[in-house]
Amino acid sequence: MISMTPSNSVHYFPNRDRLGVVTAVILLAYTLTRFIDLPTREISATLFGSSIGFELNGQIIILAIVAALISTGSDTLIRSHPKSETAVGGTVPHWILPGAAALGLGLLLNLAPLGPLWWIGLGISALFLVLVLVAEYTVVEPNDRAYQAAAFGLTALTYIIALALFSWLRYTSTRAALSGKATAFLTTLLSLRLLLLGGLSFLRGSVYASVVGLVVGETMWALNYWQVTPIGAGLLLLVQFYILHGLVQQHLIGGITRRMIVEFAVVGLIGVVIAITLAAPR
Numbered sequence: 001m002i003s004m005t006p007s008n009s010v011h012y013f014p015n016r017d018r019l020g021v022v023t024a025v026i027l028l029a030y031t032l033t034r035f036i037d038l039p040t041r042e043i044s045a046t047l048f049g050s051s052i053g054f055e056l057n058g059q060i061i062i063l064a065i066v067a068a069l070i071s072t073g074s075d076t077l078i079r080s081h082p083k084s085e086t087a088v089g090g091t092v093p094h095w096i097l098p099g100a101a102a103l104g105l106g107l108l109l110n111l112a113p114l115g116p117l118w119w120i121g122l123g124i125s126a127l128f129l130v131l132v133l134v135a136e137y138t139v140v141e142p143n144d145r146a147y148q149a150a151a152f153g154l155t156a157l158t159y160i161i162a163l164a165l166f167s168w169l170r171y172t173s174t175r176a177a178l179s180g181k182a183t184a185f186l187t188t189l190l191s192l193r194l195l196l197l198g199g200l201s202f203l204r205g206s207v208y209a210s211v212v213g214l215v216v217g218e219t220m221w222a223l224n225y226w227q228v229t230p231i232g233a234g235l236l237l238l239v240q241f242y243i244l245h246g247l248v249q250q251h252l253i254g255g256i257t258r259r260m261i262v263e264f265a266v267v268g269l270i271g272v273v274i275a276i277t278l279a280a281p282r
Contacts, residue, residue, distance in 0.1 A: 014077045014137045022073035022133060026102070026126050029066040033106060034114060063106040070102040071095035074133055083141045093202070094136045096193045097154055097161070100186070101132050104164040132157065139197065151197050158190050162241055167234030170223065179224060183237065184217025191245055198249060208252075212244045239271035 078091040105125040112118045131153075138150035165186055169179050192209035196202065216237055223233045243264050250260050 014080065014134060018077055018080060019130065019133065022070070022077065023126055023130055025069055025073060026066070026129055027122065029062075029069055030106065030109060030122055030125065033062045033066065033110070034118070063103055063110075066106055067099040067102045070129060070133075071099040074098040074136055077133055077137050078140060081137060081140045090202075093193055093196050094140075096189045097157060098129065098132050098136060100161045100165065100190065101129055101157065104161050104168075105129065107164070107168055142199075154197060155194060158194055159238065159242065162187070162190055163234050163238045166220070166237040167230040169220065170228070170233035171230035180217045180221030183220035184213040186213075187216040187237075187241060188213030191241070191248075194245055195248070195252075198252070200252060208248050212241065212248065215244060216241050235271065239268055242271070243268050 074094050075091045078094045105128065109118065109121055109125060112121055135150040135153050138144050138146050139154065141147065144150075166183065169182055169186075172179070188209045191212040192205050195205035195209055200208070219237060219240055220233070223236065228236075246260075246264055
């Protein structure tokens, strides 16, 4: 759907029927995660001569399927956009935030007891994911009059999702090798989405995002040997992610100035102090 304003600025909105189908799938999938109990599977392997193992929870498997479903729904919506052929990186970058948001919201829903509060949370989660899909649809066209608002919302969402997933990975207390790799992978995807929103090409964005992901993943590896609470670890990693992405962005815009270094140093110091305060084991 296209709407025009007197100033001839264009605004695209996804087909309501497609959006309705995706919303129904989201509601059904989240409901199934609550009532279907898959068995937990233990996976073990040998890495560099050391035995590693972890438990694959049945609900995590279902949530991964939910994330895949909403990513597929996002792909379908983006392909229906009149300007989808000009989207940077194709439709793949538009899978990242819907899938990550679905996973994060699903983890929160699983923490709530089944009852009126859970059903309210289900409705709010579905509405939130629909807004994410609409925002992803909007940023396909940079000339869309709602582009700036949608891009700002997706940027803020990226940092919120990063905090939630970083904290959850620390909460699971998995082996350092696994949590570090998972953190690096998720950070690379989230950083890539931010860089593409900033107008960077997919290839260059992938290179810079991989560097950011590698550094944050190594930090998570180190945090596994420190008695730190999940929220404290999540905040420490979020601060690092924010600073690294900010430095990369400033470098790409036109160079890192002394003022920017001071600004990031102050933000980083405040964030680290807060994180360490919350990180103190109780």
